[in-house]
Amino acid sequence: MDRNAGRAEVHTQADAGQDSPLLEMAGVTKHFESGKRSVTALQDITAQVQKGVVTGLIGPDGAGKTTLMRLIAGLLLPDSGTLKVLGLNVIRDPLQVQAAIGYMPQHFGLYEDLTVQENLDLYADLQGVPRSDRPARYEGLMQMTGLGPFTARLAGRLSGGMKQKLGLACTLIKPPAFLLLDEPTVGVDPVSRRELWQIVYQLVEEQGMSVLLSTAYLDEAERCQQVVLLHQGVVLGQDAPSVFSNPLQNQAFLLSSKRWGRRQIRKQLHGKPGVLDATISGDRVRLVTDSPMEPEKVTDFLGPDAELTVTPVSPRFEDAFIALIKDHTDTETEAPPKQESPSGVSAKSKDGDVIVVEDVDRRFGDFMAVKGIHFRVRHGEIFGLLGANGAGKSTTFRMLCGLLPPSGGRLTVAGEDLRAAPARARARIGYMAQKFSLYSGLNVLQNLRFFSSAYGLRGPQRKDRIDWALTSFGLEPMADMPSGNLPLGFKKRLALAAALMHEPDILFLDEPTSGVDPVARREFWQRITQLADARVTILVTTHFMEEAEYCDRLVIMAQGEILGGGTPAQIKDRYRSDERPDPSLEDAFIAMITSDSEEAA
Amino acid sequence: MKGPRHSDSPSQKRLMRLGGLIRKEAHQIVRDPSSIAIAFVLPVILLLLFGYGVSLDAEHVPIAIVVEQPGRETAGFVAGFQHSPYFAPEIMHTIQRAEQALMHREVDGIVWLRSNFAQELLGPGPATIGLIVNGVNANQARIIEGYVKGVWSRWLKHTALDQGMTPGPTVAVEQRIWFNAEMRSRNFLVPGLIAIIMTLIGALLTAMVVAREWERGTMEALMVTPVRIQEILLGKIIPYFILGMGGMAVSVAMAVWVFEVPFRGSYGVLFVTAALFLLTALAMGLLISVVAKNQFVAGQIAIIATFLPAFILSGFLFDIGSMPKAVQMVTYIIAARYFVNILQSLFLAGTVWTVVIYNALALGIMCLFFLFLVRKRMKKRLE
Secondary structure, three states: OOOOOOOOOOOOHHHOOOOOOOEEEEEEEEEEEEOOEEEEEEEEEEEEEOOOOEEEEEOOOOOOHHHHHHHHOOOOOOOEEEEEEOOEEOOOOHHHHHHHEEEEOHHHHOOOOOEHHHHHHHHHHHOOOOHHHHHHHHHHHHHHHOOHHHOOOEHHHOOHHHHHHHHHHHHOOOOOOEEEEEOOOOOOOHHHHHHHHHHHHHHHHHHOOEEEEEEOOHHHHHHOOEEEEEEOOEEEEEEOHHHHHHHHOOOEEEEEEOOOOHHHHHHHHOOOOOEEEEEEEOOEEEEEEOOOOOHHHHHHHOOHHHOEEEEEEOOOHHHHHHHHHHHOOOHHHHOOOOOOOOOOOOOOOOOOEEEEEEEEEEEEOOEEEEEEEEEEEEOOOEEEEEEOOOOOHHHHHHHHOOOOOOOEEEEEEOOEOOOOOHHHHHOOEEEEOOOOOOOOOOEHHHHHHHHHHHOOOOHHHHHHHHHHHHHHOOOHHHOOOEHHHOOHHHHHHHHHHHHOOOOOOEEEEEOOOOOOOHHHHHHHHHHHHHHHHOOOEEEEEEOOHHHHOOOOEEEEEEOOEEEEEEOHHHHHHHOOOOOOOOOOHHHHHHHHHHHHHHHHO | OOOOOOOOOOHHHHHHHHHHHHHHHHHHHHHOHHHHHHHHHHHHHHHHHHHHHOOOOOOOEEEEEEEOOOOHHHHHHHHHHHOOOOEEEEEEOOHHHHHHHHHOOOOOEEEEEOOOHHHHHHOOOOOOOEEEEOOOOHHHHHHHHHHHHHHHHHHHHHHHHHOOOOOOOOOOOOOOOOOOOOOOHHHHHHHHHHHHHHHHHHHHHHHHHHHHHHHHOHHHHHHOOOOOHHHHHHHHHHHHHHHHHHHHHHHHHHHHHOOOOOOOOOHHHHHHHHHHHHHHHHHHHHHHHHHOOOHHHHHHHHHHHHHHHHHHHOOOOOOHHHOOHHHHHHHOOOHHHHHHHHHHHHHHHOOOHHHHHHHHHHHHHHHHHHHHHHHHHOOOOOO
C-alpha cells in the first residue's frame, strides 16, 4: 500500500504569492510545562488553509487540536515557528488577527446565566456592530439557527445542540473572513451535528467564508473539503479526504458467516497477518486488509469452515487513519491483548435479567433529567446507553450504581436495590468512571494493591489478582511508573484492571473510550468483548455511534427519555427505506429524534 | 501586550464594548446570588459575629470571694464587688473550696479576706487582701487585677468618709479617657473590623468572578473578540466597585446604628478613602485571578493572602507598636493598616487631616501599584 499517499505536500515560503493561503503555519512547535516534565503538544507543524473551503482539523482527543486552534487565534505563543492568518503575523499582531476572525472555543464560550438575547447583545457590543444594523443581523442569525422562539431563555437552559448554535451565532455576529470552530460537534446529538454542517456549508457557499473546524469524530472528515490529520502533535497528512481513503480501494469488506457470530469472526481475524483492522458493524464484521484483494480470497483468512459471505465496500477515512497510525505505532497500541479470559471470572451460568429499570424518574429541582425510563439487561450481555451529552446517560448510571436515589420508579442490580443493600450488591459490580479516578501519585502496582485491598482481597488471593492484572493488561513493564505519567491508553487499562480486581460479574463503564485514539479504542473493545464472552454483564455509555455497534443490545436516549432500543441490526432495520437501503445507527438515531419531535409537536 | 498605536476603532466602539461588559456583569450579579451575598450578607454576618463575639472588655467575670470571718467590714467590701458590673462574685468560706473552683474554671479569680481582716483594718499596719488570678489568659488576668484594685480603692475611700476621716494621704489619680470615654472596646474594634471585611469582600468579589470566567471558558471567547485587556479589567472593576461600596455603606450603617459607635468625622472623607481602599482590594482580587484560574483556589488565596494578614497585621486587633521591628516593617505593605487608621480616627476622633492625608496617600500608592501590576500581568493570552 502506498502509505505516503496522504502526506502533506510541503509548500515552500516562495510560492506564497498574491493568491496566498488564508492560514499558513510553518515549523510550529509548542511545549507545556507540567511539573518538572515538558510535554510536547505540537511538533513542527506545517500546514495551510485555503480560502473559501471547509478545512477539517482531524485527530483523536489529545492530538493537539485545541492547542493549534489557540495558537492560530493568538491565544498562545508558539515556542518556535511562524503563523500567518490573512497575511497578518499572529505572533506580532494578535489584536488585528482577532478583529478579523471568528473563534468558537470548546463548550461554545457562552454565558449560561445570560439569556440568548443578552449573549447576542454582549457579542454585538464587543464586536462593535452598530445598533442600527443589529435587528437585521439578529433576524438573519435566528433564521439560520432556528433560535428565534428562544431569545428570552437562559443560555444554560438550552439543549446541547441549541447552545452550539447560539455559540456559533455569537461568533458570526460580525461576519468574519475566517471562522475557527473548536470541536463544535463534540457531545452534541447527531441531528444538531447535521444542522451545524449545513450552516457551515451555507456560510462558505453564500458568504464566501473560510472555515477551520476541529473534530475528533473521524467520520466527519468526509464532510470536509480539506483535511489536516493530526496525531500526537504531528501532522500525518493534509489533503482532500478522498485522497486519504482512495489508496485503500479493494481493501475493505463486510463479512458474515452462517456458522459463526460476529464476535467470533472478529476475534479470529484480529491480529492475523494481512489484517489491518476488523470491527463490528451491525451483525457483520468490517474487515480492512493491508493490500488489495479479491473478495473470493478474503475467505482464505478463516478457511472454508467459516462459510463466509464477503461483500466489498468502499474504504472510509477512518481506515486510512488506522493505516497511517499503525505506521507511526507507539508502544501504547503495540501489545495485543492476551487471548485468555481476561477477567478470570468463573463463568456463572445464570440466566435472566441482571439489571432491571422500571419507570425510573430523576428530577433536579424543576428539571427532569430522566423521565420514566424502562430497560432490562440480560446476563452476559453488552448493553449500551447511547446518547448526546445531557441525554440523561450519566444520571441513569449514577442511579444504577446507588450513588443517586431515583425520584420515582424501581431499579435493581443483581436482584438487589443498590441503595437498600449497597455493600452486598456493590461487591458484585465493577465501576470504571469517565475520568481517570485512580491515584496519580501512586505507581501502577501501588494502585492495584490499594484497589485489591479496598475490595477486601488478602494474602495469596490478592497477589494472584495483582499478577493477573499486570500480565493480562500488559502493565508489567510500567509497574513502578506513577500512574499520572502513563499514556492515556494505559491509564484506561489500569482503570479497567482496578475495576476488575474483585472479579465482579457486572461491569459499569461510563464513556470508557473518551479521549483515546481509534486503535486504542479497538484494543479496549477487544477486552470488553472477551469479558462478555466470560459471561460478565456489561453496561456501557457512549456518544460514539460506531461504538454502539459492539453492543448486543442498546437503548438510545435523548432529553431524559428512551427513544428506542434493540440490537443494532434491529434498530437499523426499522429505519431501512428505499432512500437508505443501508442506514447507519446515526441515521436511525436521527430518524428517531425527528419522529419524536414530530409527535411532540 | 500593547494595542496598535493608531487604533481605527473610534472611542465610541470602546465605550460600546465597555458598556456591553458592564451590562453583562450587571445581569450576572442580579441572577447569581453569590456576589450579592459576598457584598451584603458576608459583611453583616462578620460584623455581627466579631462585633458581639470579640470584646476586649471583661464583664461579669466570675470570681470567688473568700470571707473567713464575716463581719460589718467584710460585708461592705463584698458589696463593692456585688455592685460592680465587672464581677459576678460568689461568696465562699474556705480558701480550699475557692481554689477548687478556680481549678475547675468555675471562677477566674479569688479575693481572699483572711479571718484577721477586720482586725488589721483597725490596726496600725496596712490591711492585706489576697488576690489569686488565673493567669492562663494574661490579658484578662491583668484586667481582673486592675478592676479588683479599683473596687478596693473605692471601698477604702468610702469607708474613710463614713468614719469622718479624710481619705488618707494618697495621691489621687484623676483619670480622663479621651476619644472613647466609655472605654468600650467595641468602639475601637468595629471601625477596624469594617476595614478587614472590606479587604475580604473586595478581593473575593473580583478574584471569584474572573476565575469563574476562566472556569467556564467564557474568558477564552472574550479574548478572541476585539476587546482590550483594560476594558475587561474596567468591566470587572466598575460593577464590583459599586457593589463593594454598597457593602461598605451597610457596614458603616451597622456600626453606627447597631453597635452605636459614634461617627465624628466627615462622610465625604469616608467616601473618598473607602473608594481608594476598595479599589486596592479589587485590584488585589484581580491579581489573584491572574494566578488562580478556578474559583476554589481563588477563594482560598483571597482569604490567605488578604484577609488573614489584614486581620493580624493591620493594627485593628493587635497593636502594631508592640510588634517586633521586623514584623512592623511588614505591616507597611498591608493596605488595611492605613484604612484602619483612617476609620478609627474618623469614628472616634473626627477628621484629623494629618492622619487622613498620610494614610490616604499610602492607600493611593498601593492602589496604583496593584492596578499597575494587574495590567502588567494580565495578558490577552491563555498562559
